[in-house]
Amino acid sequence: MEEKKNRYKGILFIIMSAFCFALMNAFVRMAGDLPSTQKSFFRNLVALFFALILLKKEGGGFSGKKENIKYLLIRSGAGTIGILCNYYAVDHLILSDASMLNKMSPFFVIIFSIFVLKEKISLKQLSIVIGAFLGSLLILRPGGTSLVSVPAVIGLCGGMAAGLAYTYVRVLGEHGENGKFVVACFSGFSCLVTVPFLLFDYHPMSFLQFGSLVMAGLAAAGGQFSVTAAYYHAPGREISVYDYTQIIFAAIFGFLLFGQVPDMLSWIGYGIICLMAVLMFFLNNAQEKGKS
Template identity: 65%
Template sequence: MKEKKKALAVIYILLSALFFSLMNMFVRLSGDLPSVQKSFFRNLVSLVFAAAILKREGAWFSGKRENIRYLLLRSGAGTLGILCNFYAVDHLVLADASMLNKMSPFFAIVFSYLILKEKIRLPQALIVGCAFAGSLLIIKPTEAVFHSPAALIGLLGGLGAGIAYTYVRVLGTKGEKGPFVVFVFSAFSCAVTLPYLLLYFQPMSRGQLLSLLLAGLSAAGGQFSITAAYFHAPAKEISVYDYSQILFSAVLGFFVFGQIPDALSWIGYGIICSMAVAMFLYNRKRTL
């Protein structure tokens, strides 16, 4: 049963990586709009989607009062992660923003250790570290990442996402339903960004609105998938698969934007795929 749950977790996190890659593609296609406005529409679609699922399944809050704190912590950290990531995308080159956002698997492992007391074995830490090194070959951060204020905000976004994923895991172990976790997070994020939207709303074309709605739909798929992933397995065992988002982004970049990876990028793809296989084999060996 444990092995089956782990396999499901890997499938879910791969799905989330695909959905979030599609989200980034649609956000980029939406053009020059404020990052907070993009964030609002991204979460609004997720909110409607989650509410529909909750109504269909008749699921709601578990009733455990201690979970309210974890829901708010997950929502606050997740909102911070989104806003900081979108700000970094708007103020840094896309490669730098992507690198900073991909710090989230590291932070998820660290906070899983601090909050959940999940032990981190050396091979697992080394595999995730090698995967991150592979991602650096692909995104090639510039020197601006070391002295730009936006870079610090981008890193804060990765931190927020890592904390959020940890509390998703906490809520999963405490019996909260995935759609409700997504619903609370989406509602919280919309409430936080709504005042800015009302004060500084920028008119959009139909194409921009459609792109943001599709980004929101993709984000909803990503949120449900990654919530399910961390419900099924610890971060130390599945976080390496989150780097598959870079591979999906490369494919979409080629077909949608005509971006062709260079030799270093192909080496990076090979390293990431190898580390995913290594993590799979290591976890399988430990369960035999």
Template identity: 60%
Template sequence: MSDKKKAIIFIICSAFFFALMNMFVRMSGDLPSVQKSFFRNFVAFFFALIILIRSKEGFAFDKKNLPVFIARAGFGTLGILCNFYAVDHLLLSDASILNKLSPFFAIVCSYFILKEKIKPVQAAAVAIAFCGALLVVKPGFSVAGALIPSLIGVAGGFCAGIAYTYVRVLGQRGERGPFIVLFFSAFSCIVTLPFLIFDFHPMSAAQVITLLLAGLSAAGGQFTITAAYTHAPAREVSVFDYTQIVFAAGLGFFFFGQIPDLWSILGYIIISGVAVAMFLYNILPGKR
């Protein structure tokens, strides 16, 4: 099997794991997003810790990159909190597609952070993707109570886009993926721990198990997507990450009886379609 085929399998597995994570987060019930975030990152922290302990480099990193690590972790934490809030208050597929705006936000953020020029094709992709997002958010004719969670979902995608841009900065500076995951997970746990202590909501055994499963699913998603990008460039396989929308819609239907409306489905098609178009554009000769 070629590296590209392996990468495609890995990234589809990652999409499934992240859809599972959202399902377990929703299934865990009426708990604060901060509490859910803590458990999600607590599990990922130990996965990354084990990998680093077994590695030759250990926990080494360039201390000059500490501000970038903190920025990545801070925006990543905000992104997770917003995403979990959206998952709790929207259809799984709606919350997932709004979170998948992050690559388009990353294009904009790269202009300000990395000073990378935005090509006309990229600018058009961002504009069209936001038009698709409006169909999901439905401002002005939204279902009562869904507008605020939708906007928070968009904010989550924005924060994730900034976080991914800083991941790119760290990658360019030679920092290792497992340590980036470890720092982010540890930072998120430390930041959310005070809220967990002073506003802890008692959990049943079923809720604890469900959140641990969410954490395991998140860890599976993080490491399979890392494996995907070690086998093939992002431009060749990243589009397959949008299969998460299909998985989320299926899980939402079978476990929660959720059915997206026509406006949301049209928004999914537009955003995913733009992603496919960008994928095809990026693999054209001369675009590598």
């Protein structure tokens, strides 16, 4: 009963994170022509601020386990790369394309889990992962004007980095690390990494741009806390399919705010990837029932 309750909580949290991250991407796009590093800094500064407040309020912090330090560094490094790639894609692609490429992360979680968590992958699971990658190829050239869209490739790399980061979120959860502390470490690490770029390539911002980045940071904080809570409550194989609601939110924001409409290749790619996600969801559920 408790396991079922946690699964429902995980589903709710993952949908909340999808909405928040779609909103974050919309605000990042609204911030206009600013370097991805500058956008990342302000986004993570806001998230760090809220994480520290919540940690102080609950009196939590580092678990003290030395083995978790390396996991925190890997999660933070991979997450930072993922953010920078995602922001670049958001600035150069339509929101739904950038979001879908970033949502390849659950499939990369499965791949990384083989090596990190020593989980076994079946032939059916491998086929589904390959199918999702084939679907992403249709988004890699969304305009159909070239064989490969460089921003789309960078967006896919962002999804891969995010997949590695989320794999280590799960590892840290299993090792008893405080979720808010994980968010604080990631946000602080990202701020430190982007400070040198900010010092040497700072672009003056208007009030609207600054406000957009603050709002992006607030949305990102909501997304980070929600996704961390989601993976703490339930395994990715049980809840990851619900993360694809971000594409719906992104398409709505993209159309309403920027008048963006995905082309036919992108829609086909969305359909294939979402279909693979649903198949993976049912396959994992069937395997779990077979074990019980």
